[in-house]
Amino acid sequence: MKxxxxxxxxxxxxxxxxxxxxxxxxxxxxxxxxxxxCDGRRTEAAKVLPGVRVYADFxxxxxxxxGNLDFVDISTPPCDHARIAHAAxxxxxHVLCEKPLTTTLEEAASLLKHARDAKRVLFPCHxxxxxxxxxxxxxxxxxxKIGKVRSLNLSTYxxxxxxxxxxxxxxxxxxxxxxxxxxxxxxxxxxxYLTFDWLAAxxxxxxxxxxxxxxxxxxxxMTPKYDxxxxxxxxxxxxTGIANANLTWTAxxxxxxxxxxxxxxxxxxxxxxxQLATMxxxxxxxxxxxxxxxxxxxxxxxxNWMDASHVSWFNSMFDQFxxxxxxxxxxxxxxxxxxxxxxxxxxxxxxxxxxxxxLPLATEVNV
Ligand SMILES: NC(=O)c1ccc[n+]([C@@H]2O[C@H](COP(=O)([O-])OP(=O)(O)OC[C@H]3O[C@@H](n4cnc5c(N)ncnc54)[C@H](O)[C@@H]3O)[C@@H](O)[C@H]2O)c1
Numbered sequence: 001m002k003x004x005x006x007x008x009x010x011x012x013x014x015x016x017x018x019x020x021x022x023x024x025x026x027x028x029x030x031x032x033x034x035x036x037x038c039d040g041r042r043t044e045a046a047k048v049l050p051g052v053r054v055y056a057d058f059x060x061x062x063x064x065x066x067g068n069l070d071f072v073d074i075s076t077p078p079c080d081h082a083r084i085a086h087a088a089x090x091x092x093x094h095v096l097c098e099k100p101l102t103t104t105l106e107e108a109a110s111l112l113k114h115a116r117d118a119k120r121v122l123f124p125c126h127x128x129x130x131x132x133x134x135x136x137x138x139x140x141x142x143x144x145k146i147g148k149v150r151s152l153n154l155s156t157y158x159x160x161x162x163x164x165x166x167x168x169x170x171x172x173x174x175x176x177x178x179x180x181x182x183x184x185x186x187x188x189x190x191x192x193y194l195t196f197d198w199l200a201a202x203x204x205x206x207x208x209x210x211x212x213x214x215x216x217x218x219x220x221x222m223t224p225k226y227d228x229x230x231x232x233x234x235x236x237x238x239x240t241g242i243a244n245a246n247l248t249w250t251a252x253x254x255x256x257x258x259x260x261x262x263x264x265x266x267x268x269x270x271x272x273x274x275q276l277a278t279m280x281x282x283x284x285x286x287x288x289x290x291x292x293x294x295x296x297x298x299x300x301x302x303x304n305w306m307d308a309s310h311v312s313w314f315n316s317m318f319d320q321f322x323x324x325x326x327x328x329x330x331x332x333x334x335x336x337x338x339x340x341x342x343x344x345x346x347x348x349x350x351x352x353x354x355x356x357x358x359l360p361l362a363t364e365v366n367v
Contacts, residue, residue: 004322005069006096007033009058009084010076011045012165014098017309019073020048026315028322032068035061040167058084062091069093071121071325077164077178078185082107089118096321098125099189100345101338103180108342109367116331116367123321124338128190129197130313133274133301137260137267141198145278146262149198152243153259154191157251161230162186162308174214174226182228183247184210184348189341195236195243196337198260202363203243208234208348209356213250234348237358256305271305273298336365 006023008015011034023029034045035055042054055061058072071094074084082102085095095115101124102108115122128134141149161173161183172178173186196202210229217223230249235242260267265278280293304312324332343361351359 003028003030004071004325005030005032006071006073007031007035007061007065007069008045008073008075009035009061010074010080011036011041012075012168013163014309015073015075016041016044016048016165018311018314019075021309021311022314022318026318029318031073033061033065038165038168041165044167058087062087062093066091071096071321074098077172078103078180079178082111085111085122086114089114089120089122092118092120094121094123094321094325096123096125096318097338099338100180100185100342101189101335102342103185105339105342105346108339112331112335112339112365112367115335119328119330121321121324121330121332122335122338123324123332124189124334125317126189126193126334126337127310127313127317128194130316131303131305131310133269133272133303134194136274136299136301137258137269138197140267140276141260141262145265145276146260146267147264148240149200149260149262150241151261152195152198152241153246153257154194154243155246155257156183156187156191156248157253157255157257158183158187158249159251159254161249171224171226174224174228174230176227179228181345181349182210182212182226182230182232183249184208184229184232184234184345187247188232188245188345188348189338191245191247192236192341192344193337194258195238195245196340199238199240199243201238201240202340203236203238203344203361204363205237205358205360206234206344206348206351207356207358208232208351210349210352229352232348232352234344234351236344236361254306272300272303274301275299339365339367 033053035058072088074097210232214226232247258269268275276297278295
């Protein structure tokens with residue numbers, strides 16, 4: 001079997017802890033080169049991957065590795081995703097890109113268009129779909145056990161912003177020039193592509209509110225005042241129902257709580273704990289409240305939520321990237337949903353700035 005040859009751009013937390021260890025488990029992929037602008041990270045990469053060719057920037061890597069590569073894995077902060085992906089398409093390479101795909105909708109559109117014209121795969125790391133408990137939610141919905149999904153609540157609690165490696169800029173997520181935004185830009189994609197999947201549709205409108213609690217720190221406090229939001233909440237209207245999303249970096253705990261409400265039952269997930277409640281056939285809509293019989297089933301589905309690298313979810317996602325390459329699915333469902341996630345995030349930012357005004361969303365990706 002011919003191995004797929006890849007280069008990692010940005011050897012930081014996610015590639016060091018999440019991607020490379022997963023690649024090393026595979027026999028069908030070989031990472032031959034790494035680029036990182038930070039000296040200390042290049043030293044680390046050379047230690048972990050003996051024999052790998054290491055470069056100080058992605059332009060040199062792409063020039064020197066001409067003919068040696070099939071794909072690049074973009075694991076830098078979001079501000080550089082589009083620039084690197086365009087250069088990779090120009091070099092004839094497929095692109096696996098960390099979320100958020102880009103920080104603006106214009107950049108996302110131009111990447112999808114470039115992938116289509118270059119006939120190269122653009123694939124976002126939408127890895128939450130590959131968490132075991134999330135796969136179970138999908139199976140339960142598909143089984144019809146809870147009926148038609150009508151509403152969702154997705155809450156992501158974090159006690160701090162996620163941190164980058166200490167050798168570079170640990171707090172880049174709080175600086176808009178690197179991240180493009182706060183927790184919605186950082187984590188929103190995971191929340192939104194799950195809502196698309198569970199409500200089996202794309203949203204038509206959003207209303208959002210956000211705050212930046214770092215600005216409330218008293219003068220002279222050690223906590224810096226950042227220019228990005230640390231709390232975000234929004235409501236999405238779908239043709240099939242409604243979704244509430246809450247994201248916070250100032251919680252007292254790290255966890256996700258998801259609820260999926262169908263017309264015959266519901267799923268509640270608290271990290272690894274899943275509860276499935278289904279209504280027993282009751283004889284029609286007029287049955288009295290107390291007469292409804294509920295069947296409640298509890299399961300524990302180990303999903304390693306506390307491991308922020310999500311290394312155990314990576315290879316299931318990478319298999320899909322490989323299938324997209326094999327089948328020539330250059331701008332597939334995942335790439336289109338990455339674009340729609342950026343649309344939700346950037347429109348939600350506008351909604352919040354305009355006093356939570358409800359704003360429309362396009363459901364088609366016309367690029
Ligand atoms: N899917 C997930 O679950 C998940 C989890 C964590 C991070 N991420 C994403 O991964 C990306 C990186 O996040 P991280 O936590 O690993 O950050 P990090 O700060 O730990 O790593 C970023 C690395 O990129 C390098 N870098 C910065 N600009 C570069 C450039 N132009 N060219 C080459 N190297 C450059 C830095 O030196 C650093 O080593 C972000 O897009 C983030 O959202 C995704």
